[in-house]
Amino acid sequence: MxxxxxxxxxxxxxxxxxxxxxxxxxxxxxxxxxxxxxxxxxxxxxxxxxxxxxxxxxxxxxxxxxxxxxxxxxxxxxxxxxxxxxxxxxxxxxxxxxxxxxxxxxxxxxxxxxxxxxxxxxxxxxxxxxxxxxxxxxxxxxxxxxxxxxxxxxxxxxxxxxxxxxxxxxxxxxxxxxxxxxxxxxxxxxxxxxxxxxxxxxxxxxxxxxxxFARSARHAAQAHGLLVELGQQDLATIGTPPAIDALRRLSRARQANVLRHWLLRTHGCTPSTAQLDELLDQVEACTTRGHRLHIKIGTGFAERRGAFLHWYNPSPPTEASR
The missing domain is CATH 3.40.50.620 (HUPs)
Incomplete structure (x- = not known):
């Protein structure tokens, strides 16, 4: 142009x-x-x-x-x-x-x-x-x-x-x-x-x-938009915080997508690929009520509390450190 x-x-x-x-x-x-x-x-x-x-x-x-x-x-x-x-x-x-x-x-x-x-x-x-x-x-x-x-x-x-x-x-x-x-x-x-x-x-x-390259970027943007829409729909189904049993009923790819969406939109947190893979493995292993889940994700931790998956930051940044 x-x-x-x-x-x-x-x-x-x-x-x-x-x-x-x-x-x-x-x-x-x-x-x-x-x-x-x-x-x-x-x-x-x-x-x-x-x-x-x-x-x-x-x-x-x-x-x-x-x-x-x-x-x-x-x-x-x-x-x-x-x-x-x-x-x-x-x-x-x-x-x-x-x-x-x-x-x-x-x-x-x-x-x-x-x-x-x-x-x-x-x-x-x-x-x-x-x-x-x-x-x-x-x-x-x-x-x-x-x-x-x-x-x-x-x-x-x-x-x-x-x-x-x-x-x-x-x-x-x-x-x-x-x-x-x-x-x-x-x-x-x-x-x-x-x-x-x-x-x-x-x-x-x-x-x-x-x-x-610009054309490929536009294609990626369209595909990302679809993933965001799917993440919104899946999050509405599994709830906030996510219910682990409902999360497990999704495919692994959809689990990864909805967890990224939940962590970013709700907590402003972006997990690394390695962190997300570990979290998915632990979710897959949550077959018993007593299975413990506690994983470092971004600046905080994801953990199991009863039937739900939670994320928290034990040391949130102060105004002076932002």
């Missing part, structure tokens, strides 16, 4: 904010949206404070927005990661929390209803490859959705079908500058190694890989 075609097909609820980092992708998205919906688009910039260049990024964004006549809102956050935490995950959570804060407004303007994100076809391919490298299930292979609801907002990714090179060509043709974030070249991050090494090799071997 061409960049102009993607923008023409983009129909968000207005007013719209664009998450604007100053990079090529968000720059192109901001310029195109501001031209299409004058006076109804603003820019949200999250200052992560993770590198010395961050102040320069903010100044660049302010200059561009002034030239465009677009309001710029800035949120400064401390996105440093805790020991053992992924730096990328920490930065992503801080970014989404900041965007939600900015969207709530200051009481002097209409509240933003939609936020545009600049991820493109290369980003989607990288996400699929990351998921494959981690042995992810359908939820991971579905990669990034084009539209998602979070914190009461609609997040849109209208450029998922547009290659990164096309976006940069669009900007270059208009002589528009953008920022190249130096952290994107840091080979310590897996995503950057995929971008620098794997994507060029795929381009040479399979020039259409962006299109086919």
């Amino acid at each position: 061409k960049f102009d075609e993607a923008i023409a097909a983009f129909e968000p609820a207005l007013p719209l904010a664009v998450a604007y980092s100053g990079g090529a992708d968000s720059t192109a998205l901001l310029i195109a949206c501001a031209a299409r919906w004058p006076g109804q688009v603003e820019a949200f910039h999250v200052h992560h404070g993770l590198q010395a260049a961050a102040d320069g990024f903010e100044r660049h964004c302010a200059d561009v927005c002034e030239r465009l006549g677009v309001t710029l809102k800035v949120q400064r956050v401390d996105a440093r990661h805790a020991p053992g935490e992924s730096p990328e995950d920490a930065a992503r959570r801080a970014r989404y929390a900041s965007l939600a804060t900015l969207a709530r407004g200051d009481g002097t303007r209409a509240e933003v209803r939609s936020i545009g994100l600049g991820q493109h076809a290369d980003d989607q391919a990288e996400t699929v490859l990351l998921a494959l490298s981690r042995g992810a299930g359908l939820a991971g292979l579905a990669a990034m959705p084009e539209v998602a609801q979070r914190d009461g907002l609609m997040f849109h990714r209208p450029l998922l079908g547009v290659p990164a090179a096309d976006i940069r060509a669009w900007l270059t043709a208009r002589d528009v500058p953008w920022i190249e974030d130096p952290s994107n070249a840091d080979a310590r991050f897996t995503r950057n190694r995929i971008r620098a090494e794997l994507l060029p090799a795929l381009d040479r071997a399979f020039p259409q890989f962006r299109l086919t």
Whole structure:
């Protein structure tokens, strides 16, 4: 898909904010949206404070927005990661929390209803490859959705079908500058190694890989949606907390699916593959009333209490540790 075609097909609820980092992708998205919906688009910039260049990024964004006549809102956050935490995950959570804060407004303007994100076809391919490298299930292979609801907002990714090179060509043709974030070249991050090494090799071997990867991600998203529906139906049958006898009457695959659904939706817990396999083995062994079940699952434990399966966290996180 061409960049102009993607923008023409983009129909968000207005007013719209664009998450604007100053990079090529968000720059192109901001310029195109501001031209299409004058006076109804603003820019949200999250200052992560993770590198010395961050102040320069903010100044660049302010200059561009002034030239465009677009309001710029800035949120400064401390996105440093805790020991053992992924730096990328920490930065992503801080970014989404900041965007939600900015969207709530200051009481002097209409509240933003939609936020545009600049991820493109290369980003989607990288996400699929990351998921494959981690042995992810359908939820991971579905990669990034084009539209998602979070914190009461609609997040849109209208450029998922547009290659990164096309976006940069669009900007270059208009002589528009953008920022190249130096952290994107840091080979310590897996995503950057995929971008620098794997994507060029795929381009040479399979020039259409962006299109086919995106198609596979959409298929995975549809299949994951069906599993979620099945999990909801099975959970309604076995109850909350799950009745072990009712759970045992399901096939092992459906047991795994409904347990994942129950743990995530009810307790915000995602078991590892090994933990879930052990839990399924123990459920299968629950043929007598006295069989004890107590297994580490995520940050807590699953255990048998009478006829039911329960999950609990003996040490829930405090506000200071979140």
